Amino acid sequence: MATGNNNPSNHLLQAKMHANGVEPTGSWTHELNDVNMCSGPFMKFTWCPCFPLAQLEARLGINTYGCALASFFLTVATTYFAFIALMFIMILNLVAANYGPVRDDPTPPSSGFGTLFLAVFCTLLNIAWYANRIASIRTQVRIRFQIPGSAKSDLCVAWTNTGRAIYQMARQLNCENESMCSRPPADTLAAYP
Incomplete structure (x- = not known):
């Protein structure tokens, strides 16, 4: 009985995997919590995520580096x-409430709750869009490398451990050591059969 290693298509798959420098292992190469939180790379992925995320999208072939970076x-x-x-x-509302002018008019001043609501709404909307985009990249990495999981777990990780998720994906794709402004980014990974 022939083993899987003697199959010619299996050798072709191995050649494609090694040509990329990355192979689909069926699991994450590093755990989510396997990170030194005081290290320079982790700080880069947490406080300035634009460059690493653009590199990840370019490496996966989702978007060009320039478009992803701008977005x-x-x-x-x-x-x-x-x-x-x-x-x-x-x-401003706190200062106006405590130190505002004393008025003889019994009608309360405009509190600016509409503006406050708009600012809260815009902040939450941007955070939700950002986390959803990170979750979508994470899902692509999971599918490409045959890592078990679900889109729901990817979204949960993107919301709760954003910096760690980005760092884990970069380590999986071997682009965590890329410099902040490396142009061009790491090569796009070839598709796996």
């Missing part, structure tokens, strides 16, 4: 802007 930068920048606007509005 992630715009998302992260608008999220930070909405969050800063939210904090600014809350501080």
Whole structure:
């Protein structure tokens, strides 16, 4: 009886896997919590995720590096802007409530709750879109490398462990040591049969 190793198509598959420098192992090469949280690479993936995520999308062939970088930068920048606007509005409302002018008019001043609601809504919407995009990249990595799991678990990890998820994917695709602004990014992985 012939074993799987003697099959010619199996040798072809091994050649494709090794040509990429990455092979589908059926499991993550590193656990999600297998990370030094004070290391430079982990800080890069947590506080400036635009570059690593663009490299991941380019490596998977989902998007070009430039388009992915612009898209992630715009998302992260608008999220930070909405969050800063939210904090600014809350501080202004707090200051106005405590130190506002004494008025003889019994009608309360406008509290700005509409603006506050809009800032909260925009912040949450950007965070949800960002986490969903990370989950979609994670799902692509899982499918490509035959790693068991579900889209629901990918979304949960993207929401709760964003930096760790990005770092784990980068380690899986062998692009965690790429520099921040490496141009061009690592080569696109060839499709597996």
